[in-house]
Amino acid sequence: MHTTEPLQSWQDGPTRTAIINFVQQVTDSTHPAYVPPAERIAAFDNDGTLWCEKPSYVQEMFIIKYFHARVEQHPELRHVQPFKAFWEDDRAYFKALSIQEIGQLVLEAVASIPQAEYIKNVQAFFKDTQHPLYNRPFTELAFKPMLELVEYLHAHQFQVYIVTGGETDFVREVSEQMYGIPRSKVIGSAVMVKFEMHDERPVLVRQKSMQEPFNEGAGKAINIHLHIGRQPILAVGNSNGDLDMLLYIEDQQRPTLPLLIHHDDAEREFAYEHGAEKALQTATERDWQIISMKNDFKHIFSFVPEQITNTSA
Amino acid sequence: MHTTEPLQSWQDGPTRTAIINFVQQVTDSTHPAYVPPAERIAAFDNDGTLWCEKPSYVQEMFIIKYFHARVEQHPELRHVQPFKAFWEDDRAYFKALSIQEIGQLVLEAVASIPQAEYIKNVQAFFKDTQHPLYNRPFTELAFKPMLELVEYLHAHQFQVYIVTGGETDFVREVSEQMYGIPRSKVIGSAVMVKFEMHDERPVLVRQKSMQEPFNEGAGKAINIHLHIGRQPILAVGNSNGDLDMLLYIEDQQRPTLPLLIHHDDAEREFAYEHGAEKALQTATERDWQIISMKNDFKHIFSFVPEQITNTSA
Numbered sequence: 183m184h185t186t187e188p189l190q191s192w193q194d195g196p197t198r199t200a201i202i203n204f205v206q207q208v209t210d211s212t213h214p215a216y217v218p219p220a221e222r223i224a225a226f227d228n229d230g231t232l233w234c235e236k237p238s239y240v241q242e243m244f245i246i247k248y249f250h251a252r253v254e255q256h257p258e259l260r261h262v263q264p265f266k267a268f269w270e271d272d273r274a275y276f277k278a279l280s281i282q283e284i285g286q287l288v289l290e291a292v293a294s295i296p297q298a299e300y301i302k303n304v305q306a307f308f309k310d311t312q313h314p315l316y317n318r319p320f321t322e323l324a325f326k327p328m329l330e331l332v333e334y335l336h337a338h339q340f341q342v343y344i345v346t347g348g349e350t351d352f353v354r355e356v357s358e359q360m361y362g363i364p365r366s367k368v369i370g371s372a373v374m375v376k377f378e379m380h381d382e383r384p385v386l387v388r389q390k391s392m393q394e395p396f397n398e399g400a401g402k403a404i405n406i407h408l409h410i411g412r413q414p415i416l417a418v419g420n421s422n423g424d425l426d427m428l429l430y431i432e433d434q435q436r437p438t439l440p441l442l443i444h445h446d447d448a449e450r451e452f453a454y455e456h457g458a459e460k461a462l463q464t465a466t467e468r469d470w471q472i473i474s475m476k477n478d479f480k481h482i483f484s485f486v487p488e489q490i491t492n493t494s495a
Numbered sequence: 496m497h498t499t500e501p502l503q504s505w506q507d508g509p510t511r512t513a514i515i516n517f518v519q520q521v522t523d524s525t526h527p528a529y530v531p532p533a534e535r536i537a538a539f540d541n542d543g544t545l546w547c548e549k550p551s552y553v554q555e556m557f558i559i560k561y562f563h564a565r566v567e568q569h570p571e572l573r574h575v576q577p578f579k580a581f582w583e584d585d586r587a588y589f590k591a592l593s594i595q596e597i598g599q600l601v602l603e604a605v606a607s608i609p610q611a612e613y614i615k616n617v618q619a620f621f622k623d624t625q626h627p628l629y630n631r632p633f634t635e636l637a638f639k640p641m642l643e644l645v646e647y648l649h650a651h652q653f654q655v656y657i658v659t660g661g662e663t664d665f666v667r668e669v670s671e672q673m674y675g676i677p678r679s680k681v682i683g684s685a686v687m688v689k690f691e692m693h694d695e696r697p698v699l700v701r702q703k704s705m706q707e708p709f710n711e712g713a714g715k716a717i718n719i720h721l722h723i724g725r726q727p728i729l730a731v732g733n734s735n736g737d738l739d740m741l742l743y744i745e746d747q748q749r750p751t752l753p754l755l756i757h758h759d760d761a762e763r764e765f766a767y768e769h770g771a772e773k774a775l776q777t778a779t780e781r782d783w784q785i786i787s788m789k790n791d792f793k794h795i796f797s798f799v800p801e802q803i804t805n806t807s808a
Contacts, residue, residue, distance in 0.1 A: 220671070220677060223679075297720070341679070350721070350724070351724075354724050358533070364533060365723070365724035365725055366536075366654070366722070366723045366724055366725065368724065372721050374707070374708075374717075375717055375720055375721075376713075376717070377713035377716045377717055377739055377743070379742070383746050384716065384739070384742050384743045384745070384746045386716070386717070386720055393706070393707065393721060394687070394706065394707065395687075400689075400690035403690045403697065403699070404687075404688055404689070404690055404699070407610070407688055407699055408663070408685050408688075408706060409679070409722060410678070410679045411663070411664075411667050411678035411679055411681065412678055412679065426690055426697070429692070429697050430690070430697045432697070433696050433697045
């Protein structure tokens with residue numbers, strides 16, 4: 183039994199009440215909404231839901247840093263695209279490309295590397311890099327109320343998954359330490375690997391293709407099916423890319439709780455709706471619970487942020 | 496604590512001893528081989544490892560029955576390939592095709608069906624169909640010693656996965672009931688699904704493509720990486736298709752236990768090495784533990800089989 187109140191960083195109010203009521207009902211074996219532990223699945227988006235995604239995705243900052251490191255090691259790459267554009271921060275070069283084309287360039291540039299070597303770069307990034315505005319490691323940028331929500335669900339025998347557009351291998355390096363979510367419960371956009379034997383030892387080598395489907399939009403619902411094989415009863419997201427996942431959990435014979443985070447706190451975090459317009463509209467139409475970071479979150483992080491300059495978000 | 500001896504259907508001998516010693520070491524926090532619970536991953540092949548795969552794969556029997564049912568519902572399909580060949584048991588038709596071509600035909604024939612409708616067929620199959628020689632439902636054809644091994648590993652905080660060449664959605668329908676292994680821990684060959692909204696409700700529709708890679712051979716190692724993100728420390732297989740998975744677990748700084756089942760019991764089950772030649776040879780070369788069904792298994796199933804006619808296996 184819990185002796186302390188759950189969700190302490192949440193303001194008292196309709197959102198906190200809705201979450202607590204939902205968890206109490208599905209875990210009460212005498213309640214008609216009861217759900218056995220094996221079926222208590224929760225799915226959390228990562229960027230903008232579990233951690234801060236502004237001024238740009240953490241994954242994006244990692245990629246830029248990774249390209250810079252490659253150019254430093256191999257100066258001749260300074261004249262080769264896309265390394266040149268990364269090195270010179272040539273925004274016009276990227277603006278002329280679709281997001282798919284940029285993705286393919288990045289994939290090709292980091293292909294043919296053994297998985298273990300790639301992971302060393304990811305680990306170094308998380309060790310050495312700080313958020314450009316909060317000046318703290320990214321591993322400290324989890325939203326405290328969300329950490330409490332994950333913990334609260336775990337305490338009630340939920341299986342909590344991260345379902346992220348980010349790269350599976352990237353997010354796995356921090357999921358246990360930051361969120362207490364095991365590596366195996368990270369479903370992301372996955373770079374394909376190839377199995378090779380080198381000197382009679384097995385090696386996974388990164389390829390220049392992604393596993394289909396990409397884990398965004400409909401891909402999130404599809405990958406939940408492929409990886410979990412059960413519909414979550416609770417899901418949290420913050421953008422249009424999470425909309426299909428939130429719709430997907432709704433179609434069940436039992437109560438479900440779709441939650442949408444609204445980034446409306448320009449003082450402590452960032453205020454933006456770009457990329458979330460359709461999700462916010464659907465949440466309103468379908469009467470989903472919208473989490474206002476400004477009104478529902480007593481704290482944003484485990485530290486108290488200084489006010490940040492927020493003009494470019 | 497266990498008050499009864501574990502692995503009661505196993506003969507005393509080197510295999511049973513090797514398993515018990517391994518589990519005792521990795522769960523003993525004072526032992527140099529200790530592995531924390533989160534990293535105690537075990538991977539089990541399904542066909543021929545957890546359940547009987549002869550005289551043919553259960554999945555294959557399901558597919559044949561599924562095609563027959565479709566022809567019964569739509570008699571005009573009797574003149575359309577591949578329905579015609581299934582209906583007439585036209586082996587010459589299939590012999591002229593590669594396994595990939597047969598796979599593609601099957602995929603196309605069952606595509607565009609909502610996932611929920613397909614699953615009804617799977618459930619009906621397991622309810623209505625019996626093994627042609629044992630005359631029992633397939634759900635009774637789990638190997639009893641393997642059920643005890645799964646239970647023993649669960650009792651020692653292992654996370655046990657099924658890693659099967661069979662179809663994920665097919666095996667998931669029986670994994671919890673037969674083996675006590677949750678649906679989310681079934682990694683198989685997955686038919687791609689599409690996410691659609693029908694009358695504002697989400698529907699997953701089966702496509703005529705498989706998710707890459709197919710879960711056999713190197714695909715098993717790759718999908719373990721993609722789905723679990725950790726190397727198992729114990730793996731069990733019985734055929735060449737399991738070889739890469741067994742090789743993959745070996746490359747670690749800690750002790751691992753690769754196990755290969757040898758189907759050498761013509762009286763109680765089937766005796767065959769076809770499709771397992773390379774696995775058996777590698778197991779001998781690398782000094783892996785080979786499980787002899789004849790010598791290591793006190794019982795094969797939870798029932799005592801009558802002697803079966805075993806000429807065609």
